[in-house]
Amino acid sequence: MSQPIIIDPVTRIEGHAKITVQLDESGKVKDAHFHVTQVRGFEKFCEGRPFAEMPSLMARICGICPVSHLVASSKACDALLAVRIPPTAVKLRRIINLAQIMQSHALSFFHLSIPDLLLGMDVDPQQRNIFGVLAQHPEMARDGIRLRSIGQQIIEMLAGKRIHPAWVVPGGVSEPLTEEKRRQMLILLPEAREITLRALAWFKGTLTRYQEEIASFANFPTLFMGLINESNDLEHYEGLLRIVDSDRRVIADRLDPALYKTYIAEKVDNWTYLKSPYYKPLGIEEGTYRVGPLARLMVSERCNTPEAEAEREEFLTNFREAYTSSFFYHYARLIEILYASERIEVLLNEPDILSPRVRARAEPNQLEGIGVAEAPRGTLIHHYTIDEDGLICTANLVIATGHNNLAMNRGVLQVAQHFIKDEHITDGVLNRLEAVIRAFDPCLSCSTHAFGEMPLHVQLFDNAGIIVDERFR
Amino acid sequence: MNIQSREKVSVATVWLDGCSGCHMSFLDMDERLIELAGLIDIVYSPFVDTKIFPEQVDLTLVEGSVSSEEDLSKIKKIREHTRLLISMGDCAITGNVPSLRNPFGTEKVLQHIYLKHAPSEIVPRLLPKVLPIHQVVPVDAFLPGCPPSADVLYFALIELLAGRMPDLHDVTRFGK
Numbered sequence: 001m002s003q004p005i006i007i008d009p010v011t012r013i014e015g016h017a018k019i020t021v022q023l024d025e026s027g028k029v030k031d032a033h034f035h036v037t038q039v040r041g042f043e044k045f046c047e048g049r050p051f052a053e054m055p056s057l058m059a060r061i062c063g064i065c066p067v068s069h070l071v072a073s074s075k076a077c078d079a080l081l082a083v084r085i086p087p088t089a090v091k092l093r094r095i096i097n098l099a100q101i102m103q104s105h106a107l108s109f110f111h112l113s114i115p116d117l118l119l120g121m122d123v124d125p126q127q128r129n130i131f132g133v134l135a136q137h138p139e140m141a142r143d144g145i146r147l148r149s150i151g152q153q154i155i156e157m158l159a160g161k162r163i164h165p166a167w168v169v170p171g172g173v174s175e176p177l178t179e180e181k182r183r184q185m186l187i188l189l190p191e192a193r194e195i196t197l198r199a200l201a202w203f204k205g206t207l208t209r210y211q212e213e214i215a216s217f218a219n220f221p222t223l224f225m226g227l228i229n230e231s232n233d234l235e236h237y238e239g240l241l242r243i244v245d246s247d248r249r250v251i252a253d254r255l256d257p258a259l260y261k262t263y264i265a266e267k268v269d270n271w272t273y274l275k276s277p278y279y280k281p282l283g284i285e286e287g288t289y290r291v292g293p294l295a296r297l298m299v300s301e302r303c304n305t306p307e308a309e310a311e312r313e314e315f316l317t318n319f320r321e322a323y324t325s326s327f328f329y330h331y332a333r334l335i336e337i338l339y340a341s342e343r344i345e346v347l348l349n350e351p352d353i354l355s356p357r358v359r360a361r362a363e364p365n366q367l368e369g370i371g372v373a374e375a376p377r378g379t380l381i382h383h384y385t386i387d388e389d390g391l392i393c394t395a396n397l398v399i400a401t402g403h404n405n406l407a408m409n410r411g412v413l414q415v416a417q418h419f420i421k422d423e424h425i426t427d428g429v430l431n432r433l434e435a436v437i438r439a440f441d442p443c444l445s446c447s448t449h450a451f452g453e454m455p456l457h458v459q460l461f462d463n464a465g466i467i468v469d470e471r472f473r
Numbered sequence: 474m475n476i477q478s479r480e481k482v483s484v485a486t487v488w489l490d491g492c493s494g495c496h497m498s499f500l501d502m503d504e505r506l507i508e509l510a511g512l513i514d515i516v517y518s519p520f521v522d523t524k525i526f527p528e529q530v531d532l533t534l535v536e537g538s539v540s541s542e543e544d545l546s547k548i549k550k551i552r553e554h555t556r557l558l559i560s561m562g563d564c565a566i567t568g569n570v571p572s573l574r575n576p577f578g579t580e581k582v583l584q585h586i587y588l589k590h591a592p593s594e595i596v597p598r599l600l601p602k603v604l605p606i607h608q609v610v611p612v613d614a615f616l617p618g619c620p621p622s623a624d625v626l627y628f629a630l631i632e633l634l635a636g637r638m639p640d641l642h643d644v645t646r647f648g649k
Contacts, residue, residue, distance in 0.1 A: 007524070008524065009519075009524065011522045011524070012519070012520065012521075014519075016488070018595060020595065035596055036596075037541075037543065037595075038490065038540075039586065039599070040490065040540075041574045041582035041583075041585070043585065043586065044574065044577055044581065044585045044586070045574050045576075045577060045582070047577075057570070060619070061492060062492050062493070062494075063491070063492040063494020063495065063496065063497045063498075064497055066492075066494065107497075107500070111500065111520065125523070128521075128522050129520055129521040130520060131510050131515055134507060134510055135510075141507075145504060146503075148500065148503075149501075149503040149504075152501055162497075162498070162623070163497050163498055163501070164494060164619055268590065269592065270590065271595045272592055273592050
């Protein structure tokens with residue numbers, strides 16, 4: 001067997017990873033893997049700590065989407081307190097969660113992927129970054145910097161700090177919104193909308209240049225999973241899970257996220273710290289599913305804001321390849337930014353948004369709590385158990401990026417098979433192996449803290465591929 | 474690369490065992506990034522596609538602590554090839570959140586997550602203890618905070634570019 005091709009590190013992604021491609025004697029692609037190389041162990045070192053520390057500690061899982069962890073963790077703590085939080089606190093948490101989606105999607109699209117999409121997959125790697133974009137297309141780089149900044153500014157205005165704020169707390173939020181800040185946020189939103197619409201128009205115009213990438217960037221049928229609300233609308237803060245197939249046929253509906261262990265299982269591979277969950281009733285192959293912006297548009301039936309709904313309608317009607325190709329995650333991400341900018345405005349105009357009642361106070365009243373939210377990258381679940389003193393016994397995290405692991409790996413293999421024709425492998429080909437991963441926008445510092453208590457199936461193979469040990473939990 | 478860019482200060486940013494929050498704070502400099510792009514060349518970073526650390530870098534900002542065998546060899550190599558090495562953020566400076574695993578021990582943590590079979594091929598092996606950067610290699614300056622704010626990063630960069638060691642007394646925050 002010939003030496004594998006190794007890409008190390010994978011760059012312009014949010015995390016630590018390598019890609020390996022194994023060729024056979026004739027130089028044909030035999031296999032390819034995406035390896036996640038960081039693991040930290042939050043689910044272990046939370047043991048014995050006071051539950052109220054969890055939101056701030058869990059936010060440190062990820063500097064890109066700390067707010068998502070803050071929200072899911074605080075919701076799990078709401079369940080431990082057994083309180084229903086004030087309606088204004090729900091709205092304020094929704095705003096900060098949407099601002100998080102706006103800034104994180106902007107980062108993924110502009111700072112990390114635009115160099116591939118605007119300068120080209122084959123451009124000189126020295127130029128292929130946001131600073132190269134700044135030099136050649138300053139207006140595009142400025143748009144990206146500005147859009148991400150608007151999301152971050154909203155987070156800072158609400159929570160006092162852009163990264164790792166502490167404002168979302170068990171029982172609600174720690175401080176009400178002021179009229180001054182509300183006014184400032186409302187001023188920012190039209191610009192976010194303009195930038196997003198500009199990016200959408202540009203992106204639609206470039207799609208014809210990327211037919212090969214559309215055809216090969218994880219382009220295969222899978223399931224899709226995401227939250228929807230009771231009207232089956234796009235939802236990011238609460239609701240129930242729906243699973244559809246690549247024809248948008250509903251496979252499972254109204255799944256209670258709290259019962260995740262009954263319908264999701266996972267497998268462990270020896271070559272990555274990231275586990276691979278799948279939809280248990282259908283097994284690993286048929287049960288592979290995707291989450292995140294594209295999945296959310298696939299499972300929901302409408303966006304309840306006008307401009308995002310018009311874009312969603314056009315997207316799902318005109319671009320049928322989006323039902324199978326992960327290249328379209330970029331497109332879905334832009335539609336979600338548009339939705340966030342509209343929805344935040346609606347929430348800021350709610351009559352009770354300045355209400356001082358934003359926090360329910362209680363001692364723990366339940367020993368188990370589960371919190372769910374849609375993070376930028378997909379469904380996020382925090383699940384805690386505590387003892388009578390409120391100290392954490394177990395912390396289990398179901399992280400958005402993990403859900404996509406099987407599809408990402410199949411995507412890397414598909415790109416390798418499509419573009420590696422002989423032993424002459426260009427930099428542009430290697431870049432495409434990374435670009436398919438960028439389309440999923442994985443967040444790897446998050447992803448390896450996952451699924452500690454799931455039904456687990458571990459297989460150990462020897463060099464000949466024979467199973468030498470197998471364990472189930 | 475043109476002559477003008479050769480005159481710029483070369484800067485690397487490195488992400489070891491951290492959450493990327495310090496790198497996000499770097500991006501939070503927003504429009505000031507455009508000004509900085511005229512003064513520095515980012516030659517190695519998660520934001521650019523260089524895969525091998527360059528021969529000689531003027532200034533390297535390191536986020537995160539030393540957690541795996543790969544982090545260890547990486548930071549030693551970086552120290553050899555960089556003029557000024559800066560610990561960026563609390564994980565680099567104290568071990569912070571990643572080092573919470575130390576009282577339990579790495580084996581216990583891995584066992585908890587993966588049962589008997591922690592991944593061992595391709596992925597780097599974890600060290601028995603998470604270490605701050607300066608316990609492994611000499612560090613020239615420290616920028617505390619979780620993360621250090623964009624204002625702190627900007628102030629420190631501008632001071633360093635002017636050839637001064639930044640005095641962070643009035644601008645820093647620690648542990649928040």
